Each structure stands twice: as C-alpha cells, then as structure tokens.
Amino acid sequence: MSITSRQLRGTGRDRSPAIALTVGDQPAATTLPLAIGFGLLRALAATAAGLILACGVGVLIWAVTPGSPDAGALVRGAIAAFGAANFLPPSIDGIRVTATPLLLSAVCFGAVASAGNLRFGRRAPLPGMPAQLLVAVLTGVAYGAFTSAAVAALAPPGAAAERVERPIAFGVVAAVAGLTLRGKEFPRAFRSWAPPWLRGGLRAGAAASALIAAGGAITLTAGLVRSFGTATDLASTAPGFGDGVGMLLLGLAYLPNALVAGIGYSSGVGFLVGGGSYSPLGSAGAELPGLPLLAAVPTNAGVSWLGLLSTLFPLAAGLLAGWLLTRTTRSMTGRLLGAAVAAVVVAAVCALLAGVAGGGIEGSSWARLTVPWWSGLLLGGVVGVLAAAVGGVGVLTGRVGAAGGSGSSAAASHLTEPIAVVADEPAGGGDAPAAEPAESVEPAESAESAERVDADEPAELAADIEPADVESAAAAERPEPAEFAEGAEGPGVPDDTVAGADAKDGGDPAVAEDGDAAGGGGRHRRGRRRNR
Template identity: 35%
Template sequence: MELITSPPEAADAARQGDPSTDPGVSRVTTLRILLATAVGPLVTGYTAVAALLALITAMAPGAHFSTTGVLLAAGPGWLAAHQVPVQLTGHPLGALPLLPTIGLGLLVAWTAAGAAQRLGYREPGQALTLIGVLGGTHALFGAVVSTLSRDAPVDADPLPAFLIPGLVAAVAAGIGSAGRCGLLAAARRYLDPLALHGLRAGALGMAGLLAAGALVFALGSVLAAPTMHELFQLNAPGIGSGAGMLLLCLGYLPNAVIAGLGFAAGPGFSIGPVTVSAFGLEGGPVPGLPVLAGLPEEHARWWLALLALPAAAGALVGWSLRRIDPDPAVRLRAVGVAGALVGFGVVLLGTLASGRLGSGTFDPVSVPVATLSVAAFCWIVIPGAAVAWFAGPRAPVPSAEPAPEEETVELPVTLIEEPEEPEDAEEPEDAEDAEPPGEAGEADGAEDGEDTEGEDTEEDGDMEAEAEQRQAGEEPAAADGSGKPGDPVD
C-alpha cells in the first residue's frame, strides 16, 4: 500500500527519518514544532535566571532594583548556569554551582522528549534532528550573549560561550530523545551483552559513590550545625540576605556532594591552600559559606572508617553481576567495564566541580580528577571482583582423569528374518523364454550319459508288457525269461 499511495522518493525519505515526509505531520507543523523546541528552553531558562536574580536583588537589604540591569545581568547568569567560566570585573570565576546546570539540562531533555512525541519520531536518525536543533540554538545564543556583554562587569569569552552551552544542550537532548527515538534499543542491538551488564553495573556503582559523598557531606553538616547557624547570622543577617545565602548554598549542593565523594574515596579536595582527605588535613582560611561549615579543623583517625562507603559501592556492583554468567572470568570482565565507566564519570564530575574562584586566597577549588579516577576504579573493581567471583556460581572444571563409562542397558530386539534370495538367480526377461521343468530335467539327464538313458528305456518297456498281460488274464512272465505263460505258479 505504501508504494501505491506515496511516491518512492517520499517512502525512502520517511524510512530514513526525514521529518518533513512523516505522513502523520505536515511540513508546516514540523517546522513549527522544531521552532518551538529550539526557542522554548532558551526563553524559559533565561526567564528563570532573570527571575532568580530579581528575587535576590529585591530581598537584599540596600540593593537598588532595576529591570534593565536584571535583564542585562541575566545573560552572563545564563552562561554561568551552563558552566561557562565568567569574569567578575576581571577576576575569573570557574567554580560555578551545578544545581542550575542540572535544572537546565532537565528542561532541555523534557523539551526534546515532548518534541519527539509530537513529531512521531521513532528512528535513531530522527534524534539527530532534535540534537542538532537544540545544540545549535544554544550555541548561537551563547555566542550572542557573550558578544553583547563584552563591556559589562560580568562577561565571558566567545569561544567557551559558543561551545559549552551547545554541548550541554546536545547531551541533554540526546538523553531526552533516547527512549522515544530508539537510541537505547539500537545500543542494545550493537553492544555486547557483557558490555551492557557492565554499563548498568557501572551506573549503579556511580550512584553508590555519589550516595557515599552525600552521606559524608550530611554527616559533616550535622556535626557542624552550630557553626552553620553562626555563619548565617554573621554573613547573611536578615530575611533577604539569609534567603539569598540559602539559594547560593543550594546551588553549590552538588559540588559539595562531589567533594564529599573525593573525601570518602581517599584523594580528597582542596580550596586554595586547604586540603582535606581521609588521610590528612592541611588547614587555612576558607570562604564563609554555610555549605562549607562541615570542613574540619583537625584530622581524626576515625575518618578512615569512611573508606568503607566506596568499598560498599564496589561490593554492590559485584553483587549485581554475580549471576550474569556461570564462568567467573566473564563476571570479572563485566566488573572491569563497570569500573571503567565509574572512572570516566568521576573525571567528568570532578572537572565540573573544579575551577577558579577569583584571584585571592581561595583560588582555586579543585578535585584531583586523575587520582580520584584511579581510586574510584579500584574501589569498584577490587571489592566487586571479589564478590562477583565468590558469590556467583562456578563453572564445572574439567578433570584430567577420564570420566568413568556409564553402564548401558541392552534391550531385547526382535528381528524379522527375510527370505534370502539366491545370489546367482536371474529372472528371465520374458515368461515365454523360461524352460518348462520337463525339458530342464531332460537336459540334466542328457548330461549323465547314454547308458543311463538306455536302462531307463528297457525298464519302462518291461513294465508296459506286464500291464498288458495282466489285462489279458495271463500271468506275467519272469523277467529273466525262465517261466512260460501257461505254467502254474508254485
């Protein structure tokens, strides 16, 4: 029916994922949906940043509220929400809060998923359209904002402002459209099943490590609750300042969780001259933010007990892979894939949480991504391999001695014997050519010799003579001729 109702070019384009040839959506509707998809996250994100700045400015004591100033400041704020390093009056700021980035990423992913549903996209190639549209528009908008804010107190370099927002939007769009456009199903078809098991376990291990970091941060914050209260009263007095400080601390909450992960895994983190890890502490001045109230003042030996948290995450990975294959070596390879994914994820998260913090005492904020990546890989692989090896089934090991032969039970079998055919028997070609039994006998007799034939003839003649004499009433004569026909018999 497709060849009858549509031309071949339209059918081929529809199979290749061209949105303009989708029979359910017209070309005009497709362009309208793609335009709304491209502009919607930009307008929503920019408005959210402007509203947040306006709220903070309005609540801050002694601040002068200006609509024009808020709208102009929302541009660099939008770039900072996409992790673009900015400059505050010439001082670099690269350690940016991650919570706005997560929120904008979720917005782009939700928009991409909705657009794929409205357009009826079902093929992996169709997801490239949404990825290109959202990534391209965010990149262009970032470059425009960077160009317009060149002389403002807060500005950014054009190249990072072009690349980073486009990359963030493209990744978020790919995640949002992966389910509806079949990207996950295509990955399952092309990836090895062992790699899929390893990737799932790696995601579980990454979540376990982040949970360990969150637990460390929560524990430190609970123990330092009085210090946190003092920092709020000292640095943010009043309701407006306190609300602004609370929003700032919430924005840096994911950064604090990643720092807690670095502490629990061993390498730790640093803020300027201050270095904190489970194995040591180098003190110094720190920013007066309540989110940093849990930073200790001196080292404690019980911190080493926190190393059990990443080990538990690795054991959880091994437990999840204990039954994927009866061969322990195969399970170990899956654990290695999970460890590699965790190591890469730690590098990405550590890079996002690190950056410049002005040009003063607290610069820079850094997480040692190289050391942390190796440590996270080891925390996943070593406990995970042990659990996957010993908790799972064992494949049977072939022994060197031959296995004993199994006794077989023979059942009685009744054979039906068929009559044997003569080996030299040849069927005559025609029934007329077959010799009658008499002729065959005569032929055999002829081979015995002439004497036998003569004797048989004489005997036949004597028997016929005796029969004639009996019919005539006479006694048969003796065979040797000694008796006569009329003589009495003694």
C-alpha cells in the first residue's frame, strides 16, 4: 500500500490527517471492458432516473386530483411523456403530439452527459481518446435502447412511436457532449492543435449564442408580463385544482420551446402557430390553444415597435463577438476567420434549436408550432458581418487587445530611452582622477549630456520608470555601512586580510570608481572579502 495525492486532509482544529490508501504506487487501472461495463450501468441508471421522475410527476398529479379514477393511467401517461422528451412522439386518443417538451429533454440530456463523462471514482481514466470516444458512443446507444424498450413496455399500447433511432441518436449526442465538455484529454488536445482564430471564433460564437438566447428569454418574459391578465384568465378555466396543476406542468415542460419562439421573433423572422404567423414586422393571427403560455403571442396586426426593440439583441451579439475576437486575435486575417467561425456556430445552434423545438398536434388546426430553421442562418450572418466589422475597425485603429496591446508598446518605447549611469565619489574622500564618461544605452554620449538630460527631464516622466530601476538606483546611492567604510575593520577581521584585499585591487582609486560606476558592486565585493 502507498499514500496517494489526497494524503493529508485536515479535519477539525487539530488538523488530524485523513489517509487515502490505494493498492500499488498508482491508482487502479481502467481497462476497456471495465469502462464499457461502467458505461452500460450508467446508461441504465440514467434511464431509470428519467422513468422515476416521470412516474413521480404522474403520481403527483393523481394525488392532487381527487376525481382521478386510476393512478396507473396517469403513470403510464407520464411514461409516454418521458418518451416524448426522448423524441418518441406520443399519441393521445389517436392524435399524435410531435412537439417535444424541451425542459424534460434538457433533464435527460444532462443525465446522459453525466453518464458519458467516464470518471470512475478513484480509478485512473481510460487511456486514449479513441477508446474514450468508443465508450461514450456505446453508452449513448445503450441509453437509447433502454429508453425505447422501457417506453414500449410501460407506456399505453400505441402511445409512443416506434422510432428507436431517435433516442439512440439523442443519447449518443449527449454522451459525446459530456465527454467533450467535461473531460480533460479532448479539451487539452484541441488547445494543442487549434489555431488562435479557431479557439477565439468558437468562444465568440458561444458567447453570441448565449446573448441571443437571453434576448429570446427577455422577449418571452416581456410578452407574458404584457398579457398577464389573459394568462391568469386562461389558467382559471381549469375545471379543478389538479387540472390547474397539470396545465402548469405542461407550460413548464414547453417553456424552452416558447424561448426558442422568442429567439425567432427577435431575429425578425418570427414563428408559426397553426395558420398564424407572428413577427415584429407584422402578424397574421389565428385561433390558439387555451394555454397560459400562449398568452405571450402578440396580437397586433401591424408593426410592433416593442418587437423591433427585441431585434437589438442579435446586433449586440455580433458586437460582442467582434469585441471578443479583438482581444484574442491580432491579425486582420485571423479576425475575419474567427468571425466566420462565430457565424457558423451561431447559425448551427439557432437552426438546431429551431429544429428540435418544432412540432405540433397532428390532425388539428395547430399542426405547426415552429420557428423557420433559416432564421438561424440569418442570425449567423448578422453576427458574422458585425464581428468582422468590429475586428477590422480594431485593426485599423491599432487597438490590438490582449494579443499585444498598448501596454507592451509603451514598455518597449520606455526601454529604448537612454539610461545614464553616474559614477559615485570614492569612499576615501580624497582627490581622484576624473571619472570616465558615463555610459548609456546609446553609445557616443558624454557624461555632460547625460547629466543635462537628467537635469532637464520633466517630472512627469518619472512615472515611466520601472520599480526595478528605482530600487537599483536607491541601492547604488545608499550610504556604505560603517563596517565597510574605508579604513574600518570588520569585527574579528585580521589586518593582513584587509591588506591583502587592498593589494589585489592594486590601491588604484580608478579601480574603485570603475566598480562603483558599474552599480556599487566593487565596494560590496571588497566588503565581502573583508568579512571572509
């Protein structure tokens, strides 16, 4: 046994050590079969967690609804909703609901991403990125297979579509995302080969996408606040308390879908609900379902000035992306490439959100509840153009940013200024030969000109002197300690030692002056010899 990295972990006031022991000098190794087995167990645990959550919601609705005839029916309906969160559209009385509840999907995505993280407690991580990627893919496939089998066995007959490829694809994407974002080897390998403009473009695209999503959330919130009275009236139409709770849970489950609709609205393209279309430039209304969440849909037929304000969020996202690129990339070419990468990221994220949030209720007048996918292309183009413009302006005005900003150029200009070095007087106080002309960074400059520069230098230039220069100058002008003064002997130092040291210097005062002109090193060396 040997003690590993977590050896001494203080607990309490006495800091008593908590010893963690492992077998051997290294943590236990993780083989590929063992990692695959762990991945399958985690996939099964993620499926079980989703089923337990869905069944808990069903039991809650049954408990608060006194008129519910059977708890089993509600539980089976909740399992069908779990299948809908994994892109298995449920069927209710022959009517298929193709709109995915994205809030439940986000919960399932997080569970699968945690399963694909491939951390096995105190064991060493699985070596090699290909092996880790293989285990993550197998974990996602297992999650999709377990989910499809559970929904087919526990949901009402015919309630879930038999589309096993959808939950498998969902599980693979979630597991690989968990490995990529929360792992260590993939980010380290990416940073090792990716150029700065690619890393900066991805970072700028992610920040711009987050700002656009925040704009969609603010737009949705403003719509709900404006129509709060209508939303409360729709909520009051529920027959009982249990029905009201069910309506509330339904609104929460589809809240991210409404957020995506807000993103489409702020892009200027708008969104579709049944036969109606809604955008800041004009809306064509249609009959809507009686859900409180849909009260945020605008009702004006003309141009909405409040809606036009929401289009400022994509513009701000483009400016933010350009500003981030100016801080990470120096050249014009790098910034243009980074702007293109940011545009691709924004377009891909927004188009993907529009695709997964779409759907509707087949066989009814609300078969379309969606955002046009090409709104993502429009948002990506806006972000790319503005980011490139900001980056180009930054290059033209010389605002380089973190890659090589004005601070480094100021330091470089300070280093090019001549620094005069003035020789000190001899310690003995006697007459000494005239000192050599003081040297500076620039050759062929006399001591008189250096003194004139020192005398005429403005006081405000003193702020440019580095602290290290001030300390060295102060050390050179500091008076010599008494024990190192000329003619004084250190404690317990024989006279012959001092004489020998003077003999080595040759007794020439010019030698002492040369040493003092070099920074006072000669006197200190003589003092050290005397101490010896």
